[in-house]
Amino acid sequence: MSLKLTILGFNSAIPKKRSAPTAQLLEIANRHFLIDCGEGTQVQLRKAKAKFSKINHIFISHLHGDHVFGLIGLISTLQLLGKETPLYIFGPKGIQDFILNQLKHTQARCTFDIVFEELENKKTEKIFEDDKVEVHTIPLNHRIYTNGYLFKEKPKKRKLNIDAVKNHPEIQVCDYENLKCGKDFQSENGTTISNAELTLEPEKSFSYAFCSDTRFKPDIVPIIKNVDILYHEATFLSDLQEMADYTGHSTAKEAAMIAKEANAGKLILGHFSNRYKDLNVMLDEAKPIFENTILPTQLGVYEPEIHAIKMDIKT
């Protein structure tokens, strides 16, 4: 599977003994993206047996402590580990000063470059792209400037139908790349063999959307339409709707409504208020609206449903 999400922590506000604040490690197309970095994230990464050296991109949703207080510690540890490649940090305007001021006071010896990509756009934008992956912001509505992030694999190349290809000895190995890219085969004698005859559908490209913290914001639906996994905060139940609106959070019902409208493959709830001891109440509220809703577990690993099953669910 080319997408694997590890929930390092999903607690809101105050770190507890057995539940770390928000942080996630997303492995997508062999990239290792860290999403949010509450206090203690580096220890959670160790528990998850993550490879620190592979983390070169960090995406911070907003500058509330439970999403960012672990960042300076992680940076310091990467320095002590001798990291040399640049570290790219995406986050709200201000994050550069927030980190650099701490590095200045602690007289940290930087062994690598930190490249800050400060965000202040209130509309969605593509902030990262390489040959396999794109990352887009999901503008959210919280008490301070906040973005969710949509991570999606680019369309993959078609797969060679080797048996079909072998029926045409005039097709050489150096032609394969054109076929994978969808081109028909043109022989030297002028005949054409259609690509559909020579190749199979590419493997599915997966996507993941992280939405925390935010009030109910249905205008994000077009951005995350058909996402394979949606993580959406659900700090409260609906009986505390006013509290949710006031504090800039969502209810489990609202998270489920977003997942349903977006036709998501799977919904993971998170960022629960500490008042809820039995989190099954969250499922009780969300599942009638969006059945494929799950609760996260600390250090839990999540992958998209396999394609066939997912297609069944969606039809």
Place this chain on the structure above:
Amino acid sequence: MSLKLTILGFNSAIPKKRSAPTAQLLEIANRHFLIDCGEGTQVQLRKAKAKFSKINHIFISHLHGDHVFGLIGLISTLQLLGKETPLYIFGPKGIQDFILNQLKHTQARCTFDIVFEELENKKTEKIFEDDKVEVHTIPLNHRIYTNGYLFKEKPKKRKLNIDAVKNHPEIQVCDYENLKCGKDFQSENGTTISNAELTLEPEKSFSYAFCSDTRFKPDIVPIIKNVDILYHEATFLSDLQEMADYTGHSTAKEAAMIAKEANAGKLILGHFSNRYKDLNVMLDEAKPIFENTILPTQLGVYEPEIHAIKMDIKT
């Protein structure tokens, strides 16, 4: 016992799964003093079942991350818990900007005053005093400006010898306070009863010295002379003396030499380099010099030896 030390963490540099960075909770004469605050300290405090509301004074030795990165998270949690009384933070010059800049960017809502007491004196000084306790700095020698701290109870009042007092009906309850303060009793008819006849020795006043991080610095001995418990960093063994000097740390042997010269009651080592898997090698090096040396345990609680035993050790 009027002095109780809880080691919240004693790891050096990089936080690990099972060993938190430096932080200690000292309960002395019913005060709750937090000493250093590495990342994750607030979770360690929870594990130690500490009462957050009683922490009004925090002493930071120096601004290296493994001693201070947990401070902003703890402050934020105190705010969320609705703390109202002032929080006094003692630490190197710069700590105020270090914290206030983080509070600014995270738009924290302060429910209480933070009073920063920034230190830059290179000589020992008394930085805190109330009716029962004094705190003095212990200037250390590290890569950046660093202080250890000496916490000591003031001399306690003498105890009434009730049987002796009752033999003198002319002594009234309102005279007791003068007796506890060491005064002789003067009766109205002019006779004097000596204080020694009416009172017993006061309970012992205890003291604790925290010394981390530092190179071997024997000129601190007069400051910590006869301290009941000494915590002294021992990052390395003597075979890495050059490394210790270069990085501004001590060896187990040097820590023991300080304890011996200071006539300490007990020595707790800490801040070990992660290269040492079996920490008993630290004891092997220190104990021949200072027998009453111990290794800390995570969340371990330490009290001074009871008086009689300690006196035996010292004679």
